[in-house]
Amino acid sequence: xxxxxxxxxxxxxxxxxxxxxxxxxxxxxxxxxxxxxxxxxxxxxxxxxxxxxxxxxxxxxxxxxxxxxxxxxxxxxxxxxxxxxxxxxxxxxxxxxxxxxxxxxxxxxxxxxxxxxxxxxxxxxxxxxxxxxxxxxxxxxxxxxxxxxxxxxxxxxxxxxxxxxxxxxxxxxxxxxxxxxxxxxxxxxxxxxxxxxxxxxxxxxxxxxxxxxxxxxxxxxxxxxxxxxxxxxxxxxxxxxxxxxxxxxxxxxxxxxxxxxxxxxxxxxxxxxxxxxxxxxxxxxxxxxxxxxxxxxxxxxxxxxxxxxxxxxxxxxxxxxxxxxxxxxxxxxxxxxxxxxxxxxxxxxxxxxxxxxxxxxxxxxxxxxxxxxxxxx
Amino acid sequence: xxxxxxxxxxxxxxxxxxxxxxxxxxxxxxxxxxxxxxxxxxxxxxxxxxxxxxxxxxxxxxxxxxxxxxxxxxxxxxxxxxxxxxxxxxxxxxxxxxxxxxxxxxxxxxxxxxxxxxxxxxxxxxxxxxxxxxxxxxxxxxxxxxxxxxxxxxxxxxxxxxxxxxxxxxxxxxxxxxxxxxxxxxxxxxxxxxxxxxxxxxxxxxxxxxxxxxxxxxxxxxxxxxxxxxxxxxxxxxxxxxxxxxxxxxxxxxxxxxxxxxxxxxxxxxxxxxxxxxxxxxxxxxxxxxxxxxxxxxxxxxxxxxxxxxxxxxxxxxxxxxxxxxxxxxxxxxxxxxxxxxxxxxxxxxxxxxxxxxxxxxxxxxxxxxxxxxxxxxxxxxxxxxxxxxxxxxxxxxxxxxxxxxxxxxxxxxxxxxxxxxxxxxxxxxxxxxxxxxxxxxxxxxxxxxxxxxxxxxxxxxxxxxxxxxxxxxxxxxxxxxxxxxxxxxxxxxxxxxxxxxxxxxxxxxxx
Numbered sequence: 001x002x003x004x005x006x007x008x009x010x011x012x013x014x015x016x017x018x019x020x021x022x023x024x025x026x027x028x029x030x031x032x033x034x035x036x037x038x039x040x041x042x043x044x045x046x047x048x049x050x051x052x053x054x055x056x057x058x059x060x061x062x063x064x065x066x067x068x069x070x071x072x073x074x075x076x077x078x079x080x081x082x083x084x085x086x087x088x089x090x091x092x093x094x095x096x097x098x099x100x101x102x103x104x105x106x107x108x109x110x111x112x113x114x115x116x117x118x119x120x121x122x123x124x125x126x127x128x129x130x131x132x133x134x135x136x137x138x139x140x141x142x143x144x145x146x147x148x149x150x151x152x153x154x155x156x157x158x159x160x161x162x163x164x165x166x167x168x169x170x171x172x173x174x175x176x177x178x179x180x181x182x183x184x185x186x187x188x189x190x191x192x193x194x195x196x197x198x199x200x201x202x203x204x205x206x207x208x209x210x211x212x213x214x215x216x217x218x219x220x221x222x223x224x225x226x227x228x229x230x231x232x233x234x235x236x237x238x239x240x241x242x243x244x245x246x247x248x249x250x251x252x253x254x255x256x257x258x259x260x261x262x263x264x265x266x267x268x269x270x271x272x273x274x275x276x277x278x279x280x281x282x283x284x285x286x287x288x289x290x291x292x293x294x295x296x297x298x299x300x301x302x303x304x305x306x307x308x309x310x311x312x313x314x315x316x317x318x319x320x321x322x323x324x325x326x327x328x329x330x331x332x333x334x335x336x337x338x339x340x341x342x343x344x345x346x347x348x349x350x351x352x353x354x355x356x357x358x359x360x361x362x363x364x365x366x367x368x369x370x371x372x373x374x375x376x377x
Numbered sequence: 378x379x380x381x382x383x384x385x386x387x388x389x390x391x392x393x394x395x396x397x398x399x400x401x402x403x404x405x406x407x408x409x410x411x412x413x414x415x416x417x418x419x420x421x422x423x424x425x426x427x428x429x430x431x432x433x434x435x436x437x438x439x440x441x442x443x444x445x446x447x448x449x450x451x452x453x454x455x456x457x458x459x460x461x462x463x464x465x466x467x468x469x470x471x472x473x474x475x476x477x478x479x480x481x482x483x484x485x486x487x488x489x490x491x492x493x494x495x496x497x498x499x500x501x502x503x504x505x506x507x508x509x510x511x512x513x514x515x516x517x518x519x520x521x522x523x524x525x526x527x528x529x530x531x532x533x534x535x536x537x538x539x540x541x542x543x544x545x546x547x548x549x550x551x552x553x554x555x556x557x558x559x560x561x562x563x564x565x566x567x568x569x570x571x572x573x574x575x576x577x578x579x580x581x582x583x584x585x586x587x588x589x590x591x592x593x594x595x596x597x598x599x600x601x602x603x604x605x606x607x608x609x610x611x612x613x614x615x616x617x618x619x620x621x622x623x624x625x626x627x628x629x630x631x632x633x634x635x636x637x638x639x640x641x642x643x644x645x646x647x648x649x650x651x652x653x654x655x656x657x658x659x660x661x662x663x664x665x666x667x668x669x670x671x672x673x674x675x676x677x678x679x680x681x682x683x684x685x686x687x688x689x690x691x692x693x694x695x696x697x698x699x700x701x702x703x704x705x706x707x708x709x710x711x712x713x714x715x716x717x718x719x720x721x722x723x724x725x726x727x728x729x730x731x732x733x734x735x736x737x738x739x740x741x742x743x744x745x746x747x748x749x750x751x752x753x754x755x756x757x758x759x760x761x762x763x764x765x766x767x768x769x770x771x772x773x774x775x776x777x778x779x780x781x782x783x784x785x786x787x788x789x790x791x792x793x794x795x796x797x798x799x800x801x802x803x804x805x806x807x808x809x810x811x812x813x814x815x816x817x818x819x820x821x822x823x824x825x826x827x828x829x830x831x832x833x834x835x836x837x838x839x840x841x842x843x844x845x846x847x848x849x850x851x852x853x854x855x856x857x858x859x860x861x862x863x864x865x866x867x868x869x870x871x872x873x874x875x876x877x878x879x880x881x882x883x884x885x886x887x888x889x
Binding site: 130131133134160161192337338339340342343344345347348349352353354355356357359360362368369370 | 579581585728732733738741745746766769836866872873874
């Protein structure tokens with residue numbers, strides 16, 4: 001328990017004002033501008049949107065109760081006046097006064113992942129649409145895995161689709177990942193990601209600005225996105241439509257002067273319209289984890305990280321059977337279903353066996369629709 | 378005066394002896410039927426009276442009481458008409474009652490006295506044989522069906538007066554020479570043929586394996602790729618029905634009224650109920666139990682198109698037949714057991730829009746997961762084979778057929794023979810019914826094959842349940858190869874044909 005009373009009160013106040021913040025959000029007042037307001041200005045500014053509000057809550061806050069509540073939910077707290085507060089967030093004038101942290105490793109784990117004070121270990125935010133394609137999920141997972149394996153923390157929002165895939169990838173590579181939730185850090189949102197929530201809390205950290213048990217409102221998502229962008233050195237958008245939450249995160253990252261990367265896609269795909277627009281506006285092309293590493297570590301740093309990682313990874317079989325090698329080449333050429341790879345039932349038997357072997361070797365994965373896709377390294 | 382005539386009531390897929398007792402007694406003219414009959418039995422009054430009069434007999438001008446014994450057994454349908462008419466004739470002295478001893482009669486009457494076919498003649502004939510009757514009279518249209526039982530003198534009559542003539546010895550029974558009782562010749566496959574199929578090599582291979590091992594098969598693919606077309610051709614590659622199987626199929630089809638009269642069924646049934654089907658439609662039941670689609674598919678194929686659209690409770694009800702090969706319908710009044718050992722073939726779209734895996738798909742992760750969850754559970758556990766179909770490329774549409782039903786069937790029959798040879802060891806008629814220790818024993822997996830299975834398991838690509846499923850399918854693939862032991866290649870191919878749910882993103886309980 002290191003948070004000060006003032007910051008605890010700020011967090012409590014936001015939860016109290018949640019309804020009014022929602023109205024302000026619906027009235028298209030930028031959430032960051034509103035959240036940048038000070039302790040006293042905030043209720044006054046919001047009074048206008050919700051009618052004359054009684055400032056009755058002013059005296060009701062009980063810091064001891066807030067601390068007890070957080071402790072009961074297993075949450076640690078850290079505020080902007082603490083040494084343990086991630087320094088990167090302070091670049092943002094609307095930075096959260098306080099973070100609630102759910103992590104098996106406690107605040108120490110959060111500090112390892114995103115640093116404290118002037119210390120800034122590399123971190124990348126991976127965000128994207130909730131309606132990701134299978135390829136998008138695989139890319140998100142591969143980026144998460146590759147970055148975490150190279151010692152870079154993966155920050156995301158635990159939403160369906162790309163966000164979760166990125167967390168999953170990072171968990172596969174040891175768990176260097178931070179999930180930023182829109183509600184209380186102890187409330188898995190979306191609910192279907194309970195399992196993921198628990199695994200991130202065990203291996204990485206889950207953080208949230210609002211007090212424990214707080215449900216989500218719409219204003220809280222852009223508010224959450226400012227934390228995601230703030231915690232990371234770079235934000236990589238995997239798949240996003242125009243006018244999506246992911247682009248808001250990218251925009252916030254640009255405001256903070258952080259790097260923005262995007263995975264290119266077909267101009268015909270709605271899932272690539274947002275990322276392609278970012279690229280046109282100057283974002284860095286990210287094709288794989290290596291590109292993302294270049295973004296945060298610089299080219300030399302990335303090479304060093306990858307070398308360290310390569311020595312740890314089990315090498316691919318160099319002496320792959322020629323038949324399997326040929327099949328891999330055909331898969332890469334786009335013939336990716338058994339139907340396309342085999343013309344007769346006899347060939348099907350052979351090709352099926354070879355595909356199974358490639359899957360067992362970890363070179364290929366099964367994708368929806370009976371497709372076989374190369375695993376992104 | 379009192380008379381008794383034997384007939385049979387249907388109960389499940391069997392028949393139970395019913396004694397039709399008629400008492401003719403002086404009193405106010407009346408015609409009463411008692412003995413738990415349904416409406417069609419009560420309406421027999423009018424048919425019997427008119428048929429007797431129209432055939433030149435007299436209807437007793439006195440108090441006539443008909444009792445169908447045993448009175449606790451529910452009796453359904455018009456098959457009692459002929460027995461009632463004969464009993465009335467005997468009780469009123471128009472026919473010598475002794476002529477009816479030891480004979481059974483069965484059939485519906487028209488007002489003019491013609492005998493009309495009705496359901497379940499084969500079951501009735503089996504009952505008559507079982508009870509030691511020395512003769513059975515049925516409508517002419519049911520003669521072929523009733524004579525399938527063999528050692529029973531069956532007379533096929535066209536009219537009520539013809540029945541009386543035979544009973545009184547005034548006419549010879551109509552009994553044309555019997556068609557052979559040998560099993561139906563394993564002639565060319567019936568129904569649509571695989572030679573009509575273009576492309577779909579993977580599906581053809583999966584169909585062959587499914588048919589060879591009796592495995593349940595799930596086909597997943599976008600709309601219009603040919604899932605239904607392929608499923609309809611499955612019966613044509615299944616081994617021909619044995620005589621015993623054919624008799625069972627005929628009996629059930631007759632009881633359900635699908636196939637009344639008309640000799641032995643030689644085609645394996647193929648049932649494709651619509652997904653709006655109710656539970657009792659699928660597994661049988663109703664106020665007076667009737668066989669459901671599961672039983673009508675006995676020894677054949679039950680095809681559930683658009684599996685996810687079927688009501689959940691109907692699919693749940695398929696668990697018992699899938700486990701036991703039979704359905705027990707319990708009603709307040711009675712319990713009926715219907716055999717239901719079928720191959721389950723199902724088709725589904727891979728996602729709500731049907732285009733998963735292609736850029737056309739607009740379904741979210743959550744929608745796909747929700748769709749899949751509708752399929753999940755006990756039924757998917759029973760699907761040994763899953764195959765994912767794609768659109769056939771234009772080039773292949775013009776190509777010659779890859780195979781024909783006759784060719785595939787020859788391979789399937791050879792593989793089934795290898796399984797039949799193991800029956801003393803396994804007790805399982807086909808590989809699909811292998812489980813546990815018997816499976817391990819007959820699989821005889823080579824060290825390399827065991828290694829592949831272990832690697833798949835270690836990768837998390839295979840659950841413990843999936844392990845057995847893969848081994849079962851591998852055993853069938855080995856049988857198709859005439860291999861005594863399951864080899865690594867067999868296991869690898871079986872791995873590709875398993876349900877791929879295990880590797881879907883977030884499948885470990887995180888699915889949205």
